[in-house]
Amino acid sequence: MSAAEKKPVKIVETILRDAHQSLIATRMPTEVMLPILSKLDQVGYYALECWGGATFDTCLRFLHEDPWERLRKIREGCPNTKLQMLFRGQNILGYRPYADDVVEYFVQRSVANGIDIIRIFDCLNDLRNLQTAVSAANKEKCHAQVALSYTLGDAYTLEYWTNIAKRIEEMGADSICIKDMAGLLVPYESEKLITAMKEATKLPIEIHTHYTSGCASMTLMKCVEAGADIIDTAISPFAMGTSQPATEVMVQTFKGTPYDTGLDLELLAEIADYFREYRDECLKTGLLNPKNLGVDIKTLLYQVPGGMLSNLTSQLKDLHAEDKYYEVLKEVPNVRNDLGQCPLVTPSSQIVGSQAVMNVIQGERYKVATKETKDMLAGKYGATVMPFNEEVRKKVIGDVEPITCRPADLIPPELDQLNKEVEPYKKQEEDVLSYALFPQVSMDYFKYRDAQQTGIDANLFDMTNTAYPV
Numbered sequence: 142m143s144a145a146e147k148k149p150v151k152i153v154e155t156i157l158r159d160a161h162q163s164l165i166a167t168r169m170p171t172e173v174m175l176p177i178l179s180k181l182d183q184v185g186y187y188a189l190e191c192w193g194g195a196t197f198d199t200c201l202r203f204l205h206e207d208p209w210e211r212l213r214k215i216r217e218g219c220p221n222t223k224l225q226m227l228f229r230g231q232n233i234l235g236y237r238p239y240a241d242d243v244v245e246y247f248v249q250r251s252v253a254n255g256i257d258i259i260r261i262f263d264c265l266n267d268l269r270n271l272q273t274a275v276s277a278a279n280k281e282k283c284h285a286q287v288a289l290s291y292t293l294g295d296a297y298t299l300e301y302w303t304n305i306a307k308r309i310e311e312m313g314a315d316s317i318c319i320k321d322m323a324g325l326l327v328p329y330e331s332e333k334l335i336t337a338m339k340e341a342t343k344l345p346i347e348i349h350t351h352y353t354s355g356c357a358s359m360t361l362m363k364c365v366e367a368g369a370d371i372i373d374t375a376i377s378p379f380a381m382g383t384s385q386p387a388t389e390v391m392v393q394t395f396k397g398t399p400y401d402t403g404l405d406l407e408l409l410a411e412i413a414d415y416f417r418e419y420r421d422e423c424l425k426t427g428l429l430n431p432k433n434l435g436v437d438i439k440t441l442l443y444q445v446p447g448g449m450l451s452n453l454t455s456q457l458k459d460l461h462a463e464d465k466y467y468e469v470l471k472e473v474p475n476v477r478n479d480l481g482q483c484p485l486v487t488p489s490s491q492i493v494g495s496q497a498v499m500n501v502i503q504g505e506r507y508k509v510a511t512k513e514t515k516d517m518l519a520g521k522y523g524a525t526v527m528p529f530n531e532e533v534r535k536k537v538i539g540d541v542e543p544i545t546c547r548p549a550d551l552i553p554p555e556l557d558q559l560n561k562e563v564e565p566y567k568k569q570e571e572d573v574l575s576y577a578l579f580p581q582v583s584m585d586y587f588k589y590r591d592a593q594q595t596g597i598d599a600n601l602f603d604m605t606n607t608a609y610p611v
């Protein structure tokens with residue numbers, strides 16, 4: 142590329158979503174965000190990732206906040222910047238598949254409350270699980286981005302990624318994201334991947350990676366050189382470790398090159414100053430564990446996301462079987478292969494992890510199978526890239542005939558029934574959607590909200606003892 146050919150790389154800032162989800166368990170409250178919104182709005186980011194993922198659940202469950210209200214406040218504070226959310230395909234922001242009417246209504250209300258870009262992914266990369274959300278986003282004239290869960294394995298050849306990119310273009314998406322939740326995308330491989338994908342599709346390509354394995358900023362640089370259009374970064378106090386590369390570093394890296402972002406480093410430094418104070422507070426209270434800030438090379442060695450490693454540790458601790466850690470780590474790829482070599486991301490990472498623990502603890506593989514493993518082998522999560530291990534399937538679900546259709550085709554409309562259930566507590570249209578995703582947690586929150594308004598001691602409704610779903 143000659144110097145005259147300019148191709149400024151676009152930056153998506155993740156401080157309001159993934160950066161704090163990755164480093165402080167999504168606990169940043171709205172009141173920490175509000176004072177800095179006008180500065181964030183002046184930067185000229187391509188977009189601010191600020192909603193979806195685990196933020197919705199955490200708002201209701203731990204922060205006693207209405208996630209919809211948070212979104213409206215961010216929209217008000219950032220009138221000039223596109224707002225982006227993360228959406229788990231047919232699972233929306235929850236942990237089970239929903240009927241199409243709920244998915245469509247959720248997309249509609251998200252856009253009505255301020256979302257401009259919806260990033261939609263599926264843990265199996267089964268595009269059928271994304272179609273309803275993509276079509277709904279198209280209908281709302283919102284940017285529909287399909288995110289591919291990046292993983293490694295025999296099935297995941299360049300041909301696999303380029304073929305699926307073409308299919309995503311055909312299904313009506315506006316852009317593609319490579320979602321590398323584990324930090325497995327290493328610099329030179331990423332260059333090959335992006336070069337091939339740019340040849341296969343005209344859609345803009347965005348890279349979302351995590352610093353867990355220490356490669357992420359080099360990977361982003363190689364991706365941009367290979368033609369990636371957009372990169373995800375986090376302002377420095379909440380960057381690196383299990384989060385994204387630092388925004389300022391990437392801005393400075395591309396300065397004076399054809400990829401120059403044009404963003405103002407001084408303004409970014411002011412934003413960093415603000416969040417550095419909050420970060421220090423998080424370190425003091427223990428919310429930010431310094432362990433999350435270093436390089437964890439095990440993630441490359443075992444090809445599992447950092448979050449999954451810590452889940453396995455705590456599961457084994459509960460079972461008083463910490464000495465089985467490495468045995469379980471060796472079992473993870475075996476289970477993953479039995480289950481069609483699926484990517485490891487919510488919820489497949491939990492399904493594979495728990496089953497691996499079970500197989501090791503029981504001393505016999507699949508002697509006991511979790512409900513989720515059974516559902517997976519019965520096709521209820523969708524199709525995997527490789528076939529299931531037939532022997533394992535027989536042992537776990539016997540003669541049950543697996544479904545081969547799109548799983549949501551078997552779920553009847555649910556919105557009317559949900560509306561009836563939530564009616565007595567409803568203060569806004571969106572309440573039915575909070576309730577659909579997290580019935581018990583939302584009900585507790587609605588009661589807390591009522592109590593606040595009527596002056597009853599709101600502390601009577603303690604929601605912090607509800608177990609957090611991994």
Ligand code: CO
Pocket residue numbers: 159322349350351
């Ligand atoms: Co992420």
